[in-house]
Amino acid sequence: LSTKAGSRSLLAALASKAKHINGRYERFLEKTFPRFYVLYTTFTRGIQALFLEAKEVSKIKSRMSQQQLSAQQLPYREMERLRQVGQQLSPGERRESSQFRRDVLKATPIGLLAVPPFANFLVILLMYFFPRQLLIRYFWTPQQQEEFLEAYDAIRRRSYPKVVESLALAAHSLPEPQLQRLLQQLCAQVQQGSQPRVAELWALRSLFSGPPLALNKLQVSHVRALGRVLFLTPHLPGFVLRHRLRSHVLELRQLDRALLRLGLGQLTEQELREACYLRGLNSTHLGMLECRRWLEQWLGLSCKLQASEASLLANSMVLLSLNY
Numbered sequence: 397l398s399t400k401a402g403s404r405s406l407l408a409a410l411a412s413k414a415k416h417i418n419g420r421y422e423r424f425l426e427k428t429f430p431r432f433y434v435l436y437t438t439f440t441r442g443i444q445a446l447f448l449e450a451k452e453v454s455k456i457k458s459r460m461s462q463q464q465l466s467a468q469q470l471p472y473r474e475m476e477r478l479r480q481v482g483q484q485l486s487p488g489e490r491r492e493s494s495q496f497r498r499d500v501l502k503a504t505p506i507g508l509l510a511v512p513p514f515a516n517f518l519v520i521l522l523m524y525f526f527p528r529q530l531l532i533r534y535f536w537t538p539q540q541q542e543e544f545l546e547a548y549d550a551i552r553r554r555s556y557p558k559v560v561e562s563l564a565l566a567a568h569s570l571p572e573p574q575l576q577r578l579l580q581q582l583c584a585q586v587q588q589g590s591q592p593r594v595a596e597l598w599a600l601r602s603l604f605s606g607p608p609l610a611l612n613k614l615q616v617s618h619v620r621a622l623g624r625v626l627f628l629t630p631h632l633p634g635f636v637l638r639h640r641l642r643s644h645v646l647e648l649r650q651l652d653r654a655l656l657r658l659g660l661g662q663l664t665e666q667e668l669r670e671a672c673y674l675r676g677l678n679s680t681h682l683g684m685l686e687c688r689r690w691l692e693q694w695l696g697l698s699c700k701l702q703a704s705e706a707s708l709l710a711n712s713m714v715l716l717s718l719n720y
Contacts, residue, residue, distance in 0.1 A: 434537060442534035453477060472654040473667075479647060542680050548627070549678040555624040559714040560586050562618035569608045579603065582715075591719045594697045597712055601701065604708035611642050611707045622710045625676055645706045648675065652698040660688050660695075676713030677720060690720055 456474050459465070467478055536544060564583035570576040579600055582592050607613040614622075616634040623630050623637050626644050630637070655663075655671065663671065668687045672679035675694055679687050694716060701709055 438537050439535055445534050449477070449480075468650055468654075470654070472651065472658040475651055475654050479651065545673065545680055546678070549673070549680075552625050552627065552676075553678075555621040556714045556718050557587075558621040559618065559625065559711060560718070562615060562621060563609075563711060566608045566615070566618070570603060575600065575603055586715055586718055589719050592715055594693050594716075597697055597708065597715065598700070601705050601708050604706075604711070605702075605704045609707055610704075611645075611710070612638055614638075614707065622713075625710075625713050641710060642706055645710045646703055649698055649701065649703070649706070649709060652695055656695050656699050660691055676717040678717075686720075690716070 456470070456477060460467070460470070467475060470478070533541065533544075560583050564580060564587075567576050567579040567583065570579065578596075582596055582600070586592060603609050608615075611619075616637070619634060619637045619641060620630040623641055626641065628637070628640055628644065632640075660668070665684055668684065668691065669679040669682075672682070672687050672691055675691075677687075677690055682690075694712075697712060697716075698709055
């Protein structure tokens with residue numbers, strides 16, 4: 397017993413000494429190399445955040461197993477956490493990829509580089525020179541996060557005009573002249589800089605359950621453009637793209653219903669901005685009131701739509717965001 401107690405005391409003393417040395421080292425970096433210090437703290441906090449997220453997801457899945465809960469029965473924040481790691485949220489739908497899995501794959505080489513003693517300096521150099529290409533979001537500074545979100549949004553926004561053009565083209569094939577005219581007018585208004593009202597989109601919902609606007613009937617070029625809006629890889633066969641697009645859109649619909657139950661007033665500013673960004677709106681330069689107003693419109697449409705009307709929800713990511 398005395399040996400074990402001595403060992404514990406020794407380990408505690410070593411840990412305390414290491415913490416003291418590390419504290420002095422960090423203060424030295426902060427005073428002498430402030431820019432390097434920012435990267436160093438970003439790296440260490442990123443490692444902690446990555447492990448905490450994995451631990452949190454493990455707890456959620458354990459509780460689901462013990463209480464025999466489906467993902468749809470979880471609170472919004474837990475559903476959102478599972479979405480990030482690729483857990484299915486909609487019955488019968490399977491996620492082929494997730495941001496978390498892509499992050500893990502991207503972070504693995506960096507993690508291996510950081511294993512040898514003092515090799516984290518090499519990782520920090522990579523963070524300095526190639527942050528967006530080599531690192532995942534956990535290792536981005538707040539300034540980089542805003543900058544990179546802008547860059548990714550610029551990439552997806554290139555597809556927005558193509559989505560509206562595809563809708564206008566598909567309108568020519570609609571059997572009902574009145575609905576055809578309404579959709580063409582709506583597309584023309586969006587192309588001229590106007591934002592449609594939710595009521596206008598709701599009035600057209602029946603068009604998106606059958607040809608030519610249902611998800612399984614859209615032109616492949618239209619599906620590819622919608623896939624880019626959701627950051628899906630476009631270089632896949634058409635039937636795979638349709639399946640992945642449907643899976644992600646129905647997942648958003650489940651999240652929206654959980655978010656409605658929670659209430660927008662319960663979201664933090666970061667959660668509110670992330671929710672808008674996920675649904676197609678670049679919220680980096682918008683105020684809280686603007687974000688909340690837009691999200692209220694989105695939920696007013698999404699939470700009323702049926703699964704068969706998923707195509708309208710996918711296209712609304714563009715129609716409601718393009719000119720907001």
